Amino acid sequence: MNKKVAFYTLGCKLNFSETSTIARSLVKEGFDRVGFDEKADMYVINTCSVTENADKKFKTIVKQAQKSNPQAFIAAIGCYAQLKPEELIAVDGVDLVLGATEKFNIADYVNDLSKNVMGEVHSCEIQEADFYVGSYAIGDRTRAFLKVQDGCDYKCTYCTIPLARGISRSDSLENVLKNAQEIAEQGIKEIVLTGVNIGDYGKGEFGNKRHEHTFLDLVRALEYVDGIHRLRISSIEPNLLKNETIDFVAQSDRFVPHFHIPLQSGSDALLKLMKRRYLTDLYVDRVKKIKEVIPNCCIGVDVIVGFPGETDAHFLETYNFLKDLDISYLHVFTYSERDNTEAATMEGVVPKKIRNKRSKMLRALSVKKRRAFYESQLGAELEVLFEGENKEGYIHGFTENYVKVKTPWNPELVNTLHNVRLKEIAEDGIVTIGFVNAEVIA
Template identity: 40%
Template sequence: MTQKPNLDTKKASVYTLGCRLNQSESSVMEQGLKEQGFEIVDFKTDSNLAIVNTCTVTARADSDCRNVIRSYIRRNPDAFVAVVGCYSQMGYKTLSEIEGVDLIIGNQDKMSVLDYVSMGKNEKPLIIRDRIVKEDFTIDTMGQSDSKTRANLKIQDGCDFMCTFCIIPMARGRSRSREMDNLLEEARVLIAQGFREIVITGVNVATYESQGRTFLDVIDQLNELEGIERIRISSIEPTTIPEKIFDYMADPNHALVPYLHIPLQSGSDKILKIMKRRYERQDFLDFIKKASERVPDLCIGTDVMVGMCGEGDAEFEETCDFLIKSPVNYFHVFTFSERDGTPAVKMEEKVSPKEKSHRSSVLRAISERKRLKFYSEYIGREFDVLFESGHDGLWTGYTENFIRVSVEYSGNLSRHIRRVKITHTVADFAMAELVDE
């Protein structure tokens, strides 16, 4: 028996777990819901409809998804609940056992979720989980929810690289690209909506290839758009990066900002080989050294994974040593988690959870020190800052090279780009004063 949900008040919320690509897709879903007349409300308040955009990159991500869904259903037993994304693709059987879930959509069709929201509650969830097709794609809804300063622009999805620890090629499918005209159309809408920074987003962005156009063409075309101010690349795989972007980043008149987030994963050649990454530590080091020589004030961030099978004390120390000595300015630390369907599941020489946790905290501390050192190098220098949010007269934003800056100001700085001088560092940000008043 099906029962129609009460959608008179039309309140909806979208909850996002996982990566920036999910954030980008959720923003598009929110925009689509608004166009259908829904008011977007906080996930913790009552609503008639929830979309949970899931992640399955670790076992912890899976359990976070389940907890979020269950607690929403407890608060809103009559609401329509749609669960979409990577965990829906890989863990649909487990999700279908959660009472109160009405719809489960994998990655092929997740952006069509709004076509199903009026179908009514079901005793058993409808599961839509098609094989992911490798072909160029478009996105119909344009623009994003208006609460943020930086807009994520999805240009690509999926990955062909098959690193041995990674579930993404199974969860999101093989690499495919968004048609150029379609992504440019959204970029124009975002600029018109007042977004001052566009963040190029995807799983493996530099493998972009659509109708003979490459990743460099995407940057060239975005840079030509009227009103574009900042373009940032969210994350880019080593070995895929065209060196031409160094020229763009070094050119103050180009919108591409001097920022590179390049996942290293490990500083040990033995582990890189086990992971089937496509470079050795020296290749990575040579590349980032060249990048920092050619791009003034470049910020280099990276991702590191601890606890991969085979990572003994010696390999971990190699990673620490690499990160301390190389021109990496900060890093995100991830803990290896076995994912069914990946080659790493069958590997030996597992690392204990306690050791993983210890290594993770060691690396986080190194990252914090490096970030602060990076910020300190800019004390006394002036930068343009794009301000995002403010509390109690303290406004925070980012420089082009991703220094997190705070200034005291009694007015409204949200979405403003202002000139500041960095004065000192506090905790994990740089304090500054406005110099263009």
């Protein structure tokens, strides 16, 4: 009987892509992959360190694994494992902690899966994380997350990612295209490009700093991968989102009209404290350029509330900046102190109660923004990729410009693309549709 392994992933799309690659490597070693709620011989938890909650959740997940099998071997990998391995190994039941470079060779560390009397830590100095491991995740039958870049050379004062993932480095163009072709051959219709700082693509290929290719080279090459119907750019820094890329997406047959652009604050004073590489003027310019050439484009925004020194006036500056901007939704992050970051030592700490209040205000603004964007699309004829789950008698999907839609459940629609007309916004905020014709696009 093959040993069984189960995975739990915290955090970003990049973590999901790496979990999938590590899982495939263990399957090649003779493991059978099972769900995390099933009994397994080994549980692997891919950790995140971006927020306090991700840290706290780890213990709960370990207990969940122990409930399924008290004798199971438990391994922790990922960003939190790199930053604070001693904290993770101290959690009761954890046998192995692997850092940024070791996680991709997990099979070399697990031996016979007998519980360790003393937990083992194998964690490199982050300067040693100077090589690149390509990966991709197939989250469901409709879309895949394709990692193209890792690490970051930026020094944002609130962020631990450079400490957890090392310097910026990229996959070779050849390998990205190979992975994209493998995804296409599995019948996946959409690829989401992911990385820590994907606009930096081409920098540090295999640990050096030669600029072999640019991000624009990458998107141009992916346009010609057979079998992929949609390509979506995940988060990209405003200073790295060039006019040429926006213009390319505007005329592309495959790259969809959807950008997610981190802002973090609408106050120039705070952007400077955060050591971001742009000010609000540049951000406004990027949004205007996108809307000029792709009027129906969906634009998502990351924003942090409660950063040290954020006064009521700074927050209102951010709130009004976002209110007046032609964007579609927000991802709101409540600032949490992270060890070994510059921001953790800054003055002007914002009380948690105020952070939470500001977070609620921006989340409410996000709901209004999303609704206004959906309303602007009603009556439009768009293309929907349907997903694979029956949710209370409905099948859901997303248009190319990221409007969430639903129609009564029909298993034949799963992983198919259809032309539809957007009808109205239902009580749950999801858009109902009518089919333009019965033909399947793909």
